[in-house]
Amino acid sequence: MHLLVCIKQVPNTNEIKIDPKTNTLDRSGATSILNPYDAHAVEEAVRWKRALGGTVSVLTMGPPQAKEVIQKSVELGADRGYLLTDKAFAGSDTLATSYILSTAVQKIASSIPVDLVFCGKQAIDGDTAQVGPGIASRLNIPQLTYVERIIEIKPEQQTIKVQRHIDGGHEIVESKLPCLVTVEKEINELTYAPLPDMIRAVRYHPVVWSVSDLDADINAMGLKGSPTAVKKIFTPKQRAGGEIWKGKADELAKKLVPLLIGDVLSCRQ
Amino acid sequence: MQAVKQTANEVWVFAEQLEGTLSNVTLELIGAARALAADLCGTVATVLIGNQVDELIPTLFEHGTDTVYYVNAPIFQWYRAETYSRAFCELIQKYEPEILLMGATTTGRDLAGAVATALKTGLTADCTGLELDAGQKLLLASRPALGGNIMATIVCEKHRPQMATVRPKVMPMPERISGRTGTVIYEQVELREQSLKTKVLEIVREHSADTKMEDANIIVSVGRGVQNEHTLVLAQTLAEVLGGVVGGSRGAVEKGLVDDQHQVGQTGQTVRPKLYIAVGISGAIQHTVGMNRAQTIIAINTDETCPMMKLATYGIVGDAALVLPALIHEWTAALKPSIA
Ligand SMILES: Cc1cc2nc3c(=O)[nH]c(=O)nc-3n(C[C@H](O)[C@H](O)[C@H](O)COP(=O)(O)OP(=O)(O)OC[C@H]3O[C@@H](n4cnc5c(N)ncnc54)[C@H](O)[C@@H]3O)c2cc1C
Ligand SMILES: Nc1ncnc2c1ncn2[C@@H]1O[C@H](COP(=O)(O)O)[C@@H](O)[C@H]1O
Numbered sequence: 001m002h003l004l005v006c007i008k009q010v011p012n013t014n015e016i017k018i019d020p021k022t023n024t025l026d027r028s029g030a031t032s033i034l035n036p037y038d039a040h041a042v043e044e045a046v047r048w049k050r051a052l053g054g055t056v057s058v059l060t061m062g063p064p065q066a067k068e069v070i071q072k073s074v075e076l077g078a079d080r081g082y083l084l085t086d087k088a089f090a091g092s093d094t095l096a097t098s099y100i101l102s103t104a105v106q107k108i109a110s111s112i113p114v115d116l117v118f119c120g121k122q123a124i125d126g127d128t129a130q131v132g133p134g135i136a137s138r139l140n141i142p143q144l145t146y147v148e149r150i151i152e153i154k155p156e157q158q159t160i161k162v163q164r165h166i167d168g169g170h171e172i173v174e175s176k177l178p179c180l181v182t183v184e185k186e187i188n189e190l191t192y193a194p195l196p197d198m199i200r201a202v203r204y205h206p207v208v209w210s211v212s213d214l215d216a217d218i219n220a221m222g223l224k225g226s227p228t229a230v231k232k233i234f235t236p237k238q239r240a241g242g243e244i245w246k247g248k249a250d251e252l253a254k255k256l257v258p259l260l261i262g263d264v265l266s267c268r269q
Numbered sequence: 270m271q272a273v274k275q276t277a278n279e280v281w282v283f284a285e286q287l288e289g290t291l292s293n294v295t296l297e298l299i300g301a302a303r304a305l306a307a308d309l310c311g312t313v314a315t316v317l318i319g320n321q322v323d324e325l326i327p328t329l330f331e332h333g334t335d336t337v338y339y340v341n342a343p344i345f346q347w348y349r350a351e352t353y354s355r356a357f358c359e360l361i362q363k364y365e366p367e368i369l370l371m372g373a374t375t376t377g378r379d380l381a382g383a384v385a386t387a388l389k390t391g392l393t394a395d396c397t398g399l400e401l402d403a404g405q406k407l408l409l410a411s412r413p414a415l416g417g418n419i420m421a422t423i424v425c426e427k428h429r430p431q432m433a434t435v436r437p438k439v440m441p442m443p444e445r446i447s448g449r450t451g452t453v454i455y456e457q458v459e460l461r462e463q464s465l466k467t468k469v470l471e472i473v474r475e476h477s478a479d480t481k482m483e484d485a486n487i488i489v490s491v492g493r494g495v496q497n498e499h500t501l502v503l504a505q506t507l508a509e510v511l512g513g514v515v516g517g518s519r520g521a522v523e524k525g526l527v528d529d530q531h532q533v534g535q536t537g538q539t540v541r542p543k544l545y546i547a548v549g550i551s552g553a554i555q556h557t558v559g560m561n562r563a564q565t566i567i568a569i570n571t572d573e574t575c576p577m578m579k580l581a582t583y584g585i586v587g588d589a590a591l592v593l594p595a596l597i598h599e600w601t602a603a604l605k606p607s608i609a
Binding site: 125129137142173176179226234241246249 | 287292347349350351354374375376378379381382383385386387389390391392393394395409413414415417418419420421422423424425426427428466467468469470471472473474475486487511512513535543544554558561564565566567573578579580581582583584585586587591592594595596598599600603604
């Protein structure tokens, strides 16, 4: 089995603050991390590789320092990594990003055929969840998104059976391979890296490709290849607040209930 | 890629349904589409794909759609990206809508990504605001970015349709006008089961949280400030007395007070209840984007400077362990059924 995972380096949005004076983003405290959903995707690929045999490759597009998330993946058990980095890629929206990634998947697959492509459910900086379906659509393979559990993979029959999260429940879906899976965090628990993998990770150098290494149309990438554009950035409008009450709990409760009784009664009908 | 040209000025909505049950976000989007269509001097159309779901059509008209494109065949019994995106792409190429809206649900996001890529057009995910630049027929789609810290307005100038997925509960539910009707256009899409690669084997509905919280009128939501089992039980009791449901912040989910199906916020559910009681929740932006459309917000918090207090209609400064019993007492008395 050749399992290929698309991974992204993202700023830790937990650490981004808004400067209340200038209303601008303060990213100074924010470190870069492997997108959490992608970490679970790597973990899942590695588990299936251990069960069925084969290779796990990881692929990322980003600046040169995105090498760090490839090393992190090697720590989690990935065998090889590919880094796509070029000025021509900068400013790509999800359509252009999935185009670039799909051309790289094709190139990788031309040396070792790929059975299964993994993505995270979404990247925490963009939250779009579009790149996975975009890659699948470009490669013309089935997409199984929001996967909570891979129930079985049958390499001889070239099939996979998964449990997908849907609103209000889940569904069991079967697909032919190759296909693309995007994973939820529930799919597994991350395990600690064994020491040899940690050492290998530190020393690992990925294959680095620029635009000239890909069989790709330069007009379909970067700003030129991106149909969407950001027109405006603003800080969200705050809802106007009301009153702040202090005092003894029972008195405050007595004051509050009459103000809301009408609403509460109307909800009960 | 298609350049902008004269089109019918139609705003399309994807009718999301599961085994004949329409999702509420479909109707919310029909309402949003009406406003956009008015600015475009155009009409609203809904695309309904499924197997024998005719009974949904009147509901679509009564909430404001002018046209229903109906694709009806056994192969569409359950949603599959493979079949639905094929059907969608064919319809879009035939009728060339100006704008296409889908719910930012698992199904809507799955479908939108596939359709936008196949048509090589722009898609803005997870929007919370839609406006129109009427002069340029340009959809201004706003969405939270970077964990909700900022909002970005995204446009797609040169490609059609302009696509967006929109969060459930963000757009108000349009009024239902009973008896309102429109045109049904029946469409056929050539697809054969033998040539498909995916098969849905089973659908399991978990009847717990999801639907209930999303539609609840009253939510008592707990946060990390709910310090122990005792206070949690008080919050649950208050919810029971009020006839509401219990939700929580991510802090509460991490602490194991509620399960993640009940998480409110950016990575949880968006809710729009009449009454939202935030108990021991600080009001981080990722939480408030999911609940700031509540009609009335009550905050119970020891810290009067926390962001939730600034948002609240009534902010009660105090320890939840003391405030909750007082509220339970008063509400129980006020709601005691009078003997008629
Ligand atoms: C990408 C991303 C997505 C996220 N998505 C979500 C999301 O969907 N939903 C979400 O909720 N969060 C989300 N978060 C997390 C969010 O940033 C906050 O960390 C979280 O909402 C905090 O939860 P909290 O308010 O319960 O806890 P805290 O921030 O720890 O607040 C606890 C509050 O309790 C008060 N308190 C303490 N003791 C008492 C007492 N005895 N009585 C009354 N009050 C008391 C304190 O004053 C404080 O205000 C997300 C974060 C990121 C980075
Ligand atoms: N630049 C990138 N390089 C590699 N994979 C990516 C990149 N951007 C997105 N992905 C993959 O697509 C998933 C969804 O991203 P998004 O559509 O941005 O929410 C991520 O979890 C990754 O698996």
